Amino acid sequence: MCLGLPGKVVEVRPDGVAIVEYSGGLRSEADARTVDNVKPGDVVIVHAGIIISVIDEEEAKRQLEFLEEFISDLERKAEQLLP
Amino acid sequence: MAFNGTDRIVKAIHETAALLEEKGYDNIKIMDFCGTHEHTIVWNGLRSLMPENVELVAGPGCPVCVTPAFYVDQAIKLALEGVRVYTYGDMYHLPGSARPGSGEPRSLSEAKALGGEVVVVYSLLEAIKHARENTGDSVFIAVGFETTAPSTASAVVNNRLPQNLKILNVHRLTPPIMRYTFEKHRENPIRGVIAPGHVSTIVGARAWKFIPEEYGIPTVVAGFEAYDVLIAILLILRMLYKNKPGLVNEYSRAVSWEGNRAAQKLLEDCCEVNDALWRGLGYVPASGLAFREKYKWADAAVEYGIKEPTPEEWTYDLPPGCRCAEVTLGLAKPTDCPLFLKVCTPGTPYGPCMVSVEGACSVWARFGEGGVAEKLARELGL
Ligand code: SF4
Numbered sequence: 001m002c003l004g005l006p007g008k009v010v011e012v013r014p015d016g017v018a019i020v021e022y023s024g025g026l027r028s029e030a031d032a033r034t035v036d037n038v039k040p041g042d043v044v045i046v047h048a049g050i051i052i053s054v055i056d057e058e059e060a061k062r063q064l065e066f067l068e069e070f071i072s073d074l075e076r077k078a079e080q081l082l083p
Numbered sequence: 084m085a086f087n088g089t090d091r092i093v094k095a096i097h098e099t100a101a102l103l104e105e106k107g108y109d110n111i112k113i114m115d116f117c118g119t120h121e122h123t124i125v126w127n128g129l130r131s132l133m134p135e136n137v138e139l140v141a142g143p144g145c146p147v148c149v150t151p152a153f154y155v156d157q158a159i160k161l162a163l164e165g166v167r168v169y170t171y172g173d174m175y176h177l178p179g180s181a182r183p184g185s186g187e188p189r190s191l192s193e194a195k196a197l198g199g200e201v202v203v204v205y206s207l208l209e210a211i212k213h214a215r216e217n218t219g220d221s222v223f224i225a226v227g228f229e230t231t232a233p234s235t236a237s238a239v240v241n242n243r244l245p246q247n248l249k250i251l252n253v254h255r256l257t258p259p260i261m262r263y264t265f266e267k268h269r270e271n272p273i274r275g276v277i278a279p280g281h282v283s284t285i286v287g288a289r290a291w292k293f294i295p296e297e298y299g300i301p302t303v304v305a306g307f308e309a310y311d312v313l314i315a316i317l318l319i320l321r322m323l324y325k326n327k328p329g330l331v332n333e334y335s336r337a338v339s340w341e342g343n344r345a346a347q348k349l350l351e352d353c354c355e356v357n358d359a360l361w362r363g364l365g366y367v368p369a370s371g372l373a374f375r376e377k378y379k380w381a382d383a384a385v386e387y388g389i390k391e392p393t394p395e396e397w398t399y400d401l402p403p404g405c406r407c408a409e410v411t412l413g414l415a416k417p418t419d420c421p422l423f424l425k426v427c428t429p430g431t432p433y434g435p436c437m438v439s440v441e442g443a444c445s446v447w448a449r450f451g452e453g454g455v456a457e458k459l460a461r462e463l464g465l
Contacts, residue, residue: 003119004281016241029208033241034233036345045284045337049206050234053284053337060336067086067314074095
């Protein structure tokens with residue numbers, strides 16, 4: 001039910017409805033009044049015909065770096081525990 | 084973009100779980116609150132990757148499963164009286180209170196077979212379009228948690244509804260049902276929470292602050308890839324090990340601390356919080372959304388005089404023998420239900436948790452096609 005599909009905003013119409021393109025080229029309408037400052041080119045998550053979130057791609061990169069660091073750190077600690 | 088090296092996360096999970104075992108943690112219950120997380124867990128076989136002392140439990144993450152039979156009955160009645168009913172596909176086969184074999188229609192799909200006009204839609208926008216192009220009175224059944232509720236709020240506040248379309252508002256809120264669930268697990272407490280990722284896009288990570296603060300349970304907002312869920316589990320175990328229950332937002336690419344302000348504003352403007360009915364559970368305080376006075380014109384309950392039963396009038400509304408309420412709260416597993424994959428199957432669903440594709444019974448059953456679930460359950464000693 002809370003499934004969300006990522007897609008790219010193609011256009012935001014004056015009535016506040018956006019056209020979103022999904023992987024595979026499928027396009028559909030989504031309510032864009034449910035989120036602030038959405039513009040063409042944004043990667044968004046669409047759920048039940050509304051945009052629920054704009055993906056922060058910089059943050060996505062930072063998050064992956066954090067993950068890598070976090071795991072490596074744990075691995076180093078685990079190694080230190082070995083005899 | 085995804086994280087490569089889930090095997091490294093699994094290894095770290097096992098190492099941390101072993102340290103916790105030494106501290107006496109022999110059953111660490113981690114609960115997810117989202118049908119889509121449960122899907123990620125089952126689809127990727129994550130349960131089979133867990134150490135022996137870590138148990139992943141599905142919580143109330145399926146809004147269709149908890150929609151009271153009362154509302155299904157009302158929708159069936161409207162359809163049979165000539166009102167066109169729009170519904171999400173997930174609700175189409177959901178049983179109301181009629182018993183199988185009673186001759187009464189059990190679901191909207193059966194009402195349709197009897198001549199009622201029922202239209203399955205993917206979104207409210209689609210229902211609006213359809214209602215504009217077709218004359219006649221119609222009703223949209225609005226189910227769903229905070230993720231879905233803004234679609235209703237936006238249509239109402241932005242004046243998108245045509246005259247002939249009203250909304251039956253059955254939206255429900257997740258924080259109150261979490262509190263309810265924690266209380267039910269007091270005896271053998273939940274040790275970690277994987278907070279629902281898409282609900283969080285709306286309410287913000289901050290909505291879950293109360294979980295570590297008031298209940299001392301480590302909480303992680305997680306995305307829906309296998310690595311997201313695994314990292315959430317690892318973070319929960321690390322917090323337990325350090326004895327520092329906190330709140331981490333692992334899904335920061337989509338979820339901010341404050342959440343989606345535009346959607347929150349719409350919800351606030353459109354609805355007020357009220358005590359609401361949950362299927363098989365009864366009333367849960369402050370867990371529903373009702374249209375504010377100024378938007379009552381959109382309310383199908385007003386238009387058709389639908390009055391929710393009072394706490395005194397409400398009667399237990401699951402089919403006899405169905406353990407969906409316990410499954411929903413994570414107090415029983417689908418395999419604990421004697422009807423699972425016997426009487427109740429995805430092809431012939433008997434209870435709500437088998438109807439919705441996000442119901443725990445349905446997820447387990449579909450993954451287990453050909454007996455995999457039973458085999459898995461045996462392996463896991465369930
Ligand atoms: S298997 Fe069917 S009858 Fe049993 S709890 Fe699940 S939905 Fe209910």
